[in-house]
Amino acid sequence: MSPLLATGDPLYAFGVNWAVLLIVAVKVLVGFGGLLGTVTLMIWYERKLISGMQSRIGPQKWGPFGLLQTLADGIKLFFKEDLIPAEADRFVFKLAPYLALIPALITFAIVPIGGTVTLAGHTFLLQMADPPIGILLLLAMSGISVYGVILAGWSSGSKYPLMSSVRASAQMISYEAALGMTIVTIVLATGSLSTHDIVSSQANGVWHWNVIRLGVVPFIVFLIAITAELNRPPFDVVESESELVGGFHTEYSSIRFALFFLAEFMNVITMSAIMVTLFFGGPAGWVPNIPHLRWIFPILWFLGKTTLFCSMYIWFRAALPRYRYDQLMDLGWKKLIPLSLGWMLIVAGFLISPSWGFGLAAVVLLSSLVLSRSFDLGLARSSGANAVLPTVGERPIPGAVLRAFTDGEDQ
Amino acid sequence: MPSPLNFFGGFKLTLQHLVRPIVTVSYPKQKRPKQPRQHGRHVLNRYEDGMEKCIGCELCAGVCPADCIYVRGLDNPPDHPVSPGERYGYVYEINYLRCIHCDLCVEACPTQAITESKMFEFSFTNRADAIYTKAELVVDDNGMPQRLPWEDWRAGESDMTSGWMRATSPSGSAEYEGLVQWSGDLGVGVRAAEAGQSDTRDDAATGSKQLRDIFSPHLLPEDVPLHLRGISGATLKLRAILDARRAKKAAK
Numbered sequence: 001m002s003p004l005l006a007t008g009d010p011l012y013a014f015g016v017n018w019a020v021l022l023i024v025a026v027k028v029l030v031g032f033g034g035l036l037g038t039v040t041l042m043i044w045y046e047r048k049l050i051s052g053m054q055s056r057i058g059p060q061k062w063g064p065f066g067l068l069q070t071l072a073d074g075i076k077l078f079f080k081e082d083l084i085p086a087e088a089d090r091f092v093f094k095l096a097p098y099l100a101l102i103p104a105l106i107t108f109a110i111v112p113i114g115g116t117v118t119l120a121g122h123t124f125l126l127q128m129a130d131p132p133i134g135i136l137l138l139l140a141m142s143g144i145s146v147y148g149v150i151l152a153g154w155s156s157g158s159k160y161p162l163m164s165s166v167r168a169s170a171q172m173i174s175y176e177a178a179l180g181m182t183i184v185t186i187v188l189a190t191g192s193l194s195t196h197d198i199v200s201s202q203a204n205g206v207w208h209w210n211v212i213r214l215g216v217v218p219f220i221v222f223l224i225a226i227t228a229e230l231n232r233p234p235f236d237v238v239e240s241e242s243e244l245v246g247g248f249h250t251e252y253s254s255i256r257f258a259l260f261f262l263a264e265f266m267n268v269i270t271m272s273a274i275m276v277t278l279f280f281g282g283p284a285g286w287v288p289n290i291p292h293l294r295w296i297f298p299i300l301w302f303l304g305k306t307t308l309f310c311s312m313y314i315w316f317r318a319a320l321p322r323y324r325y326d327q328l329m330d331l332g333w334k335k336l337i338p339l340s341l342g343w344m345l346i347v348a349g350f351l352i353s354p355s356w357g358f359g360l361a362a363v364v365l366l367s368s369l370v371l372s373r374s375f376d377l378g379l380a381r382s383s384g385a386n387a388v389l390p391t392v393g394e395r396p397i398p399g400a401v402l403r404a405f406t407d408g409e410d411q
Numbered sequence: 412m413p414s415p416l417n418f419f420g421g422f423k424l425t426l427q428h429l430v431r432p433i434v435t436v437s438y439p440k441q442k443r444p445k446q447p448r449q450h451g452r453h454v455l456n457r458y459e460d461g462m463e464k465c466i467g468c469e470l471c472a473g474v475c476p477a478d479c480i481y482v483r484g485l486d487n488p489p490d491h492p493v494s495p496g497e498r499y500g501y502v503y504e505i506n507y508l509r510c511i512h513c514d515l516c517v518e519a520c521p522t523q524a525i526t527e528s529k530m531f532e533f534s535f536t537n538r539a540d541a542i543y544t545k546a547e548l549v550v551d552d553n554g555m556p557q558r559l560p561w562e563d564w565r566a567g568e569s570d571m572t573s574g575w576m577r578a579t580s581p582s583g584s585a586e587y588e589g590l591v592q593w594s595g596d597l598g599v600g601v602r603a604a605e606a607g608q609s610d611t612r613d614d615a616a617t618g619s620k621q622l623r624d625i626f627s628p629h630l631l632p633e634d635v636p637l638h639l640r641g642i643s644g645a646t647l648k649l650r651a652i653l654d655a656r657r658a659k660k661a662a663k
Contacts, residue, residue: 053425053428053429054425055428055431055434057435315422315425319422321421
């Protein structure tokens with residue numbers, strides 16, 4: 001057996017033959033097809049739910065309850081004229097939407113959708129792939145999707161998309177640090193990178209779920225970081241539909257424009273699923289003892305939890321106003337990264353021994369005090385009475401000095 | 412410092428909106444009731460004996476800021492008079508591509524011949540169709556606006572076509588506000604007062620007279636009595652007194 005296939009999936013235990021390949025092909029087709037179908041549902045769901053939260057009706061014309069609205073929008077976008085600016089780098093311009101879309105698709109491959117299923121003598125996981133690098137694939141793919149954004153802005157041949165894409169990539173890279181740190185915390189606790197192992201380590205009841213086992217802090221950090229990573233409200237300065245023309249995708253039209261949004265909504269589903277996998281036990285949950293139907297309940301648990309998180313993103317969008325860019329960077333660099341780093345150290349300490357844990361907790365507490373004091377000092381230097389530098393929007397000369405000067409002139 | 416729990420206020424509010432009644436109206440299927448004094452397309456009224464109220468004086472055309480009304484008056488034929496006056500509106504055209512529904516024509520009309528309905532939902536595919544002539548504007552024999560096939564009339568939209576008249580003052584004097592002082596419309600008679608409107612004025616109850624006197628934007632500054640013109644009035648008064656004294660002194 002090749003080392004590439006040396007995974008936890010029992011499907012490959014007896015080598016690879018045509019039946020195994022067929023099962024893999026069906027898994028991939030059903031998985032990606034289902035994901036694409038769910039994306040249309042997700043767009044409909046987002047529009048419908050946010051309408052409800054704003055006392056509106058939302059899509060209602062196409063199909064029952066407006067379910068086919070996304071399809072109608074897709075058809076409309078598909079038949080619109082595809083414009084490529086004269087100054088654009090044509091190859092990169094055409095490439096960028098796929099760099100946004102394909103990582104979103106691939107990330108979903110590592111998500112365990114259900115438990116183990118036996119079909120015609122073959123036992124396999126309900127998961128498209130369970131590579132040994134597992135969760136690293138998530139970080140790699142979110143790294144590639146940054147390329148989608150920055151290349152889209154750069155290749156448009158226009159300065160505003162370029163500036164927007166620089167801003168967007170700065171945001172995505174900043175939050176990737178906090179994201180990676182929380183994932184390290186989980187990997188430390190699990191002892192494996194494989195998503196299947198992460199899920200099965202949480203299988204023995206709610207108290208073993210990572211959200212409770214690791215304290216709630218890594219989950220909150222992960223939730224905020226992933227929302228920023230997705231450019232979803234309240235961190236959607238990348239697009240800011242209500243303030244800017246668009247963002248990095250300003251020059252895009254027709255189906256290429258649609259691909260960016262397809263990727264965005266697909267990412268919402270994928271990241272909700274990743275969050276369920278990492279913190280909420282994936283498909284774990286109560287299974288009633290019904291013969292031949294036991295395999296369906298983990299899938300239902302997984303779908304239910306993922307839907308809950310998708311709804312939460314929509315709720316964020318309805319409830320929270322957009323962050324200013326400097327606040328966004330402050331939150332990422334000054335709060336989330338120290339917090340996730342400190343928590344990772346504490347968790348690592350407790351994994352060795354309680355004395356190490358308490359020792360590291362004391363160190364983290366002390367350094368957080370030092371850090372917050374240094375932030376205060378920095379804030380005092382940049383604004384307020386003892387400011388070294390003039391604050392934006394304030395008089396460059398302090399009021400008292402100016403008044404003394406002008407009063408002296410009067411005499 | 413605001414409570415950190417304020418952060419969750421938005422979440423609570425959005426959840427509350429989920430169960431609140433939906434505000435949106437599915438417009439073409441479902442319509443909101445129109446305001447009692449909505450400005451829609453015009454009608455040309457007739458007296459109860461069937462005669463047209465329009466006397467072809469062209470005041471409406473003169474006052475129209477959008478220049479959308481075209482009127483030509485003609486002497487009434489002695490044997491078949493169209494209006495009870497000397498002349499009648501021989502041609503009456505309104506171009507709805509220009510009309511801004513300001514209702515100044517309604518205020519200018521000395522005979523209450525032109526008033527507005529609440530109907531605004533009509534469209535055209537060429538410019539000529541946008542010009543309504545007497546054939547479309549004059550009320551039918553029941554005194555109701557004509558329901559033209561390209562207009563989307565619903566129940567209640569032809570009510571109170573002269574309701575706006577009652578709101579302002581016929582002949583421009585505030586003294587007559589709310590008082591019925593014109594003859595009835597064909598088929599309708601004298602229309603009843605609107606909700607909240609009395610048939611007679613009661614200034615003691617509303618205090619409206621004093622307010623109207625103080626805030627009199629319809630008057631030119633020089634027409635406002637000096638004692639109601641604030642500081643500028645007081646200085647003018649003072650200057651007048653001083654001038655009089657100076658004149659007296661000079662005469663001595």
